[in-house]
Amino acid sequence: MFEMLKPLLRKEVKELLMERSILIGIIIVPLIMFPLIGGLTSFGMRSAITYVAGVQEIGFIDQDNTDLSEKLLPTILRDNGLKPIPLDCHERSECTRIAEDMNLKLVVIIPSGFSENFTSGLRSKVETIYILRSLSFSEITACEKLSSTLMESLKSLAEKLHGGKLNLEFLKHPADERSTIIYLGRSLKAPIEALASMLPTVIFGLPLVAMMPASYASSISATSIALEKESKTLELLLSLPVRRFTILLSKLLGTLIIVVLG
Incomplete structure (x- = not known):
């Protein structure tokens, strides 16, 4: 099972990363937002230190x-x-x-x-x-x-x-x-x-809370898109000598990897 899981998982992750909506929403946007939040926070701290x-x-x-x-x-x-x-x-x-x-x-x-x-x-x-x-x-x-x-x-x-x-x-x-x-x-x-x-909660907690629904949405979106993309090849996969549990596990792990990357 594990011999077939590796190529299926690699294929799943590659196809999800090639999807433009996932690449922008999960990878690119966090790469921009988190440095921006950190920069604004450090600027505020430097301003406060300079003032006092x-x-x-x-x-x-x-x-x-x-x-x-x-x-x-x-x-x-x-x-x-x-x-x-x-x-x-x-x-x-x-x-x-x-x-x-x-x-x-x-x-x-x-x-x-x-x-x-x-x-x-x-x-x-x-x-x-x-x-x-x-x-x-x-x-x-x-x-x-x-x-x-x-x-x-x-x-x-x-x-x-x-x-x-x-x-x-x-x-x-x-x-x-x-x-x-x-x-x-x-x-x-x-x-x-x-x-x-209360400042750490407000500054760091609220953005993280705001990102949680996005993470859930990303996982759902990734699963949905994966199902759509695989709709034409599902019959082909099922015809191969691969257990259905292995196919399902590869899809779940692929989605999980994308969500963790996000």
Whole structure:
């Protein structure tokens, strides 16, 4: 059986590849689409990395009014590549509007009592507002980078104040970030990391999901065309000393090979 299967399988694959609709739909189109998707993704990543490489301006609202929040924390932020811009506002909506006018992506709000908790070794709270102008890869990645830089700055502040005197849990996580994401005038209370974690699913998952029906359609199309092309030679094949199971297996394997290539 296997001696006859090899030439039948070779013939099946050759005829399917010679079919123009299969060659274009399964072989040529993916060769164009996947490099294009990869190129667009890498371009977005390079743009995001370029954007966050320099010093980034952020809005800074000090409601604590202590030496730590007015002098020491801004100095630590600048050392980590963030330039705090004081904002004169009281309402959250007003702060958001001012930040949008200044083209800022992040507003950091230091609440009252922050310094007292921080100097006592108690986990403090920091409020943040992320302003997204689009849901692009570069925009969300830039905001996530700002968030991580802010938290690293708070860790540096904790180490500078306490050194190794306090427990490691506080030094690793000295403050909780309570973030709000603003997009198209609507707010969502969620960490920016949660939105960033969805990006791989959106960027890579949706194209793959879109390609799955095409793969199924390709296999069905390949089988259908193969049957049509073989309609005239089927009687000839059946007249040869070849088992019908071998003929059927060659067609199934040929279709499978084409689908895998696609």
